[in-house]
Amino acid sequence: MADKLKFAFYWNASCGGCEIAVLDINEKILDVAALADIVLWPVALDFKYHHVRALADGSIDVSFINGSIRNSEQKEIVELLREKSKVVVAFGSCAHLGGIPALANLCSRAEIFDRAYRETPSTVNPENVLPRPRTRVPEGELELPVFFDHVYRLDEVIPVEYYVPGCPPTPSMIAEAVTAIATGKLPPVGTVFGSARTVCDSCRRTKEEKKVKAFHRIHEVEADPERCFLEQGIICAGPATRDGCGTLCLNANMPCRGCFGPPDGVADQGARLLSALATLVDSKDLDEIQGLIDQVVDPAGYFYRFGMSSSLLKHKVLRPERTAAAQGETMAQAAAAAEEGRGSR
Amino acid sequence: MSELTTGSAAAGSASEYEPKIVGFLCNWCAYTAADLAGIARIKYPDNIRIVRVMCTGRVEPTFVLKALSAGADAVLVAGCHPGGCHYQEGNYKAYKRTLLLQSMLPQFGIEKERFRLEFVASSEGEKFARVVGDMVAKIKELGPLSGAGTRLAALDGFFAADARMEGGVNLG
Numbered sequence: 405m406a407d408k409l410k411f412a413f414y415w416n417a418s419c420g421g422c423e424i425a426v427l428d429i430n431e432k433i434l435d436v437a438a439l440a441d442i443v444l445w446p447v448a449l450d451f452k453y454h455h456v457r458a459l460a461d462g463s464i465d466v467s468f469i470n471g472s473i474r475n476s477e478q479k480e481i482v483e484l485l486r487e488k489s490k491v492v493v494a495f496g497s498c499a500h501l502g503g504i505p506a507l508a509n510l511c512s513r514a515e516i517f518d519r520a521y522r523e524t525p526s527t528v529n530p531e532n533v534l535p536r537p538r539t540r541v542p543e544g545e546l547e548l549p550v551f552f553d554h555v556y557r558l559d560e561v562i563p564v565e566y567y568v569p570g571c572p573p574t575p576s577m578i579a580e581a582v583t584a585i586a587t588g589k590l591p592p593v594g595t596v597f598g599s600a601r602t603v604c605d606s607c608r609r610t611k612e613e614k615k616v617k618a619f620h621r622i623h624e625v626e627a628d629p630e631r632c633f634l635e636q637g638i639i640c641a642g643p644a645t646r647d648g649c650g651t652l653c654l655n656a657n658m659p660c661r662g663c664f665g666p667p668d669g670v671a672d673q674g675a676r677l678l679s680a681l682a683t684l685v686d687s688k689d690l691d692e693i694q695g696l697i698d699q700v701v702d703p704a705g706y707f708y709r710f711g712m713s714s715s716l717l718k719h720k721v722l723r724p725e726r727t728a729a730a731q732g733e734t735m736a737q738a739a740a741a742a743e744e745g746r747g748s749r
Numbered sequence: 750m751s752e753l754t755t756g757s758a759a760a761g762s763a764s765e766y767e768p769k770i771v772g773f774l775c776n777w778c779a780y781t782a783a784d785l786a787g788i789a790r791i792k793y794p795d796n797i798r799i800v801r802v803m804c805t806g807r808v809e810p811t812f813v814l815k816a817l818s819a820g821a822d823a824v825l826v827a828g829c830h831p832g833g834c835h836y837q838e839g840n841y842k843a844y845k846r847t848l849l850l851q852s853m854l855p856q857f858g859i860e861k862e863r864f865r866l867e868f869v870a871s872s873e874g875e876k877f878a879r880v881v882g883d884m885v886a887k888i889k890e891l892g893p894l895s896g897a898g899t900r901l902a903a904l905d906g907f908f909a910a911d912a913r914m915e916g917g918v919n920l921g
Contacts, residue, residue, distance in 0.1 A: 510857070672811050672814055675809065675810040676809075676811065679810050682842075682850075683846065688831065690844065693845055693848065716814040717859075720858040
């Protein structure tokens, strides 16, 4: 018992897919259970934060943390886990790169708030009931975590030793990481599990000449399952994405979405994909080129689907003056509306 | 010629905002044109920091984003006219990337005027000066690009965000 490792699993802004991925290693989960005691795993086991606080610093061997950091509760818990852990593994695309939640960085916090609590067609909120950081109830004051204006990847908040990429990480990749930990054969700090090369490297599709006269979205055409997606004019993130997934999406006739992030030596996955994609255009006529480029809808969404928090730009530029004014206004309106709502009740 | 001097004349007042522009110039055309502008003593604003590249086709979108996120207010890429590329088609590649990047930048709140591609032949010193003057004037209108990529990138920004929320910006 004393020789057993201690593991913690934690989730932040994520969909839960990474938790399922852990269970997807099937019977190997028994090996993990034999290898380690789990001290925290909110999705599966009933532990309380004060149990973790009671542990000695550095007494957890490995914390596997998935999800990006979006609010103050997540920040608090990952800081706690950092203190208590020898090794922290950023698990999955969101912890590694920001992931899908980080696409919210293309909006301001005020826009997200309005959209979620006022504007969606399914929202019926005539009394204007809105969440508040602090709410007084007869039993005392309730507090909600602070919603940040930016979605962070894990290593922007705490130091991280290793990265297991993927949305979600594949069972073989998880097994590789756990084996490395169990046998003590850990790679250098900062290692991203997976290959250093790109998905195209192990993609088995036929690649001939990359010249394109039209761009299509995947649902608009019937894709040839044997031929390179890019040669068919379908956007595929393969050229700008780290290999190691086993080309699962491509095998299922879906283009690569880029969840493993950039390969070694690439600073900005989106810029690299943009560069590769634009040069496919087969034309020397400036107007025709414009026409083809216009067919690429939502470029930021395609190019930074998983990598927004680790991109060079990271976030929509919100001018301080504009932001302050816009937010101040929204907040003041909201506060006034909330007061009114309370009065009428 | 007179309109070309307005930029540097205006630069005299200390309080006026002076944009920083990074210019990637092709060795064979635009860089030579900039040289020619100098030799001919054509005046243009000194807001541009020039980086010589062998071809506009070498300018990766990463360079542009890096410049914008590291404090540049705008980026100019200038090279040979269509058909005039020393390497046959580098400038077409640059043109395609430019259009796609220009369609993406507004999604990040960056006006597409902040990234510009111009064809400037080696004999067009005057055009080079005009392009720079025109661009500086436009960027002055737009104002500084503060915050691209630096927004909360450092942890102190993180706590600033906290403080702002504590300071009563109540969500609701």
